[in-house]
Amino acid sequence: MRISARTQYALGAMLALAVADAPVHAERIAVTQEIPRRFCDNILLQLRRAGLVRSRRGPDGGYWLARPAGEIALADVIRVTEGVEPAARPFSAAAAPLTAIWDRLRNHETTLLSEITLADVVANGRTEQEVR
Structure with missing residues (x-):
């Protein structure tokens, strides 16, 4: 799986909002x-249009998560920035068995990223800081 800079930035922005206690x-x-x-700005607009963040203008405004961090999976953010990956083109001849392996790999990625929420990442980061 390739993660674009846009997706890395979007995940960083979402995690910044996940740890904030007020609009940012x-x-x-x-x-x-x-x-x-x-x-x-473009990423936040894209995330807002997708319903993952909300915003308000003004000095008391900013951005915040549209749902609790425990209800937003990494896969939700990745789908917004990367879109849905099309099915892999089937392999042919001797490489044909790779088609099933690629499908399993993609399903595993999707399942894993759907299970990990922003809250999980925040909690993991706090645990790692406590250990240091």
């Missing part, structure tokens, strides 16, 4: 997650 301005997300500002 796009500028703050861009700076703390090291995302180019215009790119950050």
